[in-house]
Amino acid sequence: MADRVAAISAPGKVLMAGGYLILDSQYSGVVLSTEARFYSHVERHSSCDDIKVHSPQFRSEWIYDCNLQQTNAAQSNDFVHLALEEVNKYLQYKLSTSIKGLRISIGADNDFYSQRGYLEKRNLEATYENLKKVPKINKDLENINKTGLGSSAALITSLVGSLLLSYDAITRELTSSDLQLVHNLAQYIHCKAQGKVGSGFDVSAAVYGSQIYSRFSPAVIKDLIDQPTSGESIDAVVNKKWDSSVHKIRLPHGVVMHLADIEHGSHTPSLVKKVNEWRSNNSEQAQEIYSSLDYSNKKLAELLAALDVSYNSDKDNYLHALDHLSNKIPSEWSTDSNNAVVKQFVELKSTLSSIRASFRNLSVNAGVPIEPEEQTRLLDACSSIQGVIGGGVPGAGGYDAIYLLAIQSTVTATEIERQWLAWEELSVSPLVCSEGFAGIECYEFK
Numbered sequence: 518m519a520d521r522v523a524a525i526s527a528p529g530k531v532l533m534a535g536g537y538l539i540l541d542s543q544y545s546g547v548v549l550s551t552e553a554r555f556y557s558h559v560e561r562h563s564s565c566d567d568i569k570v571h572s573p574q575f576r577s578e579w580i581y582d583c584n585l586q587q588t589n590a591a592q593s594n595d596f597v598h599l600a601l602e603e604v605n606k607y608l609q610y611k612l613s614t615s616i617k618g619l620r621i622s623i624g625a626d627n628d629f630y631s632q633r634g635y636l637e638k639r640n641l642e643a644t645y646e647n648l649k650k651v652p653k654i655n656k657d658l659e660n661i662n663k664t665g666l667g668s669s670a671a672l673i674t675s676l677v678g679s680l681l682l683s684y685d686a687i688t689r690e691l692t693s694s695d696l697q698l699v700h701n702l703a704q705y706i707h708c709k710a711q712g713k714v715g716s717g718f719d720v721s722a723a724v725y726g727s728q729i730y731s732r733f734s735p736a737v738i739k740d741l742i743d744q745p746t747s748g749e750s751i752d753a754v755v756n757k758k759w760d761s762s763v764h765k766i767r768l769p770h771g772v773v774m775h776l777a778d779i780e781h782g783s784h785t786p787s788l789v790k791k792v793n794e795w796r797s798n799n800s801e802q803a804q805e806i807y808s809s810l811d812y813s814n815k816k817l818a819e820l821l822a823a824l825d826v827s828y829n830s831d832k833d834n835y836l837h838a839l840d841h842l843s844n845k846i847p848s849e850w851s852t853d854s855n856n857a858v859v860k861q862f863v864e865l866k867s868t869l870s871s872i873r874a875s876f877r878n879l880s881v882n883a884g885v886p887i888e889p890e891e892q893t894r895l896l897d898a899c900s901s902i903q904g905v906i907g908g909g910v911p912g913a914g915g916y917d918a919i920y921l922l923a924i925q926s927t928v929t930a931t932e933i934e935r936q937w938l939a940w941e942e943l944s945v946s947p948l949v950c951s952e953g954f955a956g957i958e959c960y961e962f963k
């Protein structure tokens with residue numbers, strides 16, 4: 518019997534707008550958290566000292582002694598190990614307690630990993646219906662192929678959160694100071710585990726949910742990254758307010774995100790390296806493209822907020838506008854309407870298309886396939902489906918994935934799925950999750 522149980526989940530992320538720009542703190546990005554979540558369940562047992570971490574999807578268990586040395590032969594998991602070590606140092610310094618006697622279980626919703634192999638083996642197509650029938654936290658994966666939802670950020674965030682909760686370093690209410698602590702600890706642990714300091718939007722989405730994000734200065738965590746850490750040095754960094762900024766947003770009422778995983782992937786760090794090199798050698802041209810991207814990214818954020826206001830101030834008119842648009846193919850949407858909400862939706866459509874145009878411009882000029890031609894053809898075809906507002910390549914782009922925003926309707930969802938599954942140039946398959954809005958949450962373990 519466990520003496521104590523703590524369980525915290527954290528969502529995945531989709532960076533709709535702001536890829537590359539958000540590496541620079543003067544720009545912001547629009548990031549949505551997903552319904553797909555990562556779960557960490559921690560049991561405390563006074564009858565033992567060792568720590569066992571079980572991951573059914575990785576079909577692995579990692580066992581550590583009370584000095585956090587791994588004692589079993591499983592291939593080490595640096596993300597899990599570092600999270601345990603750093604939280605332990607923090608708790609020893611802050612609460613004079615060491616972590617020991619733990620049974621931890623970590624699992625992710627299926628969308629974090631491609632389920633194609635599992636379905637193929639059963640001669641099933643990757644339709645929404647079949648994907649929804651795959652057993653929750655499916656263990657039967659021959660290969661773990663990530664879909665780009667940010668598994669390591671969600672893993673570290675949920676694990677750090679549930680460890681802190683286990684030792685009462687945060688509360689079940691998840692107050693703003695609790696969230697700040699989980700964010701700051703998870704953020705630097707994730708950077709350290711990945712061996713690079715990115716913008717941190719993935720950990721921020723895992724903690725706070727859908728948001729407009731601008732990054733923290735890397736200098737904030739420099740000491741923790743460059744040197745061996747101690748409880749004192751960790752405490753000095755994690756218990757202060759950082760200079761990142763988070764403004765909550767959500768998708769407007771009646772709008773859903775459709776995500777597709779593309780089999781042919783891209784290596785994000787190489788894309789980032791090439792874009793940064795090009796930017797430093799072509800500063801004037803880069804500034805022009807970054808400014809136009811920034812303009813459209815900000816416009817997107819403004820429109821999402823404005824549509825939310827429109828819905829809350831006059832629901833009938835808003836629903837009427839949605840109904841009107843959902844019955845038309847996108848090329849027939851027109852700003853001529855005298856309905857202000859229709860105009861906002863038409864602007865949303867053209868803003869998504871401007872973001873894509875600027876990304877293509879960046880692709881051509883930097884010589885980096887951010888929206889490769891294959892994705893252009895796919896996105897163009899999807900953008901002409903009735904009820905689809907627009908879409909793009911999330912995050913760093915490349916061949917990994919696409920997202921679409923669409924008016925919520927079964928007819929539209931069915932047509933999107935049909936088109937993806939029939940697409941021949943690329944192997945495209947849907948994920949089942951849409952936007953989730955929320956960040957970390959306590960959950961009851963069943």
Ligand SMILES: Nc1ncnc2c1ncn2[C@@H]1O[C@H](COP(=O)(O)OP(=O)(O)OP(=O)(O)O)[C@@H](O)[C@H]1O
Pocket residue numbers: 572574575594595596597623624625629663664665666667668669670672711
């Ligand atoms: N279910 C899991 N169980 C244990 N460890 C996991 C699990 N999921 C992810 N991890 C850890 O996260 C690491 C992957 O992190 P990495 O930073 O390479 O991917 P990522 O950028 O988060 O991927 P993506 O955004 O595509 O999901 C794995 O090597 C493993 O250590």
Ligand SMILES: C[C@@](O)(CCOP(=O)(O)O)CC(=O)O
Pocket residue numbers: 532535536537538539540665715716717718785789911912913914
């Ligand atoms: C290119 C970049 O801005 C976004 C990468 O996003 P993703 O991992 O492709 O979802 C890098 C970063 O923000 O750390």
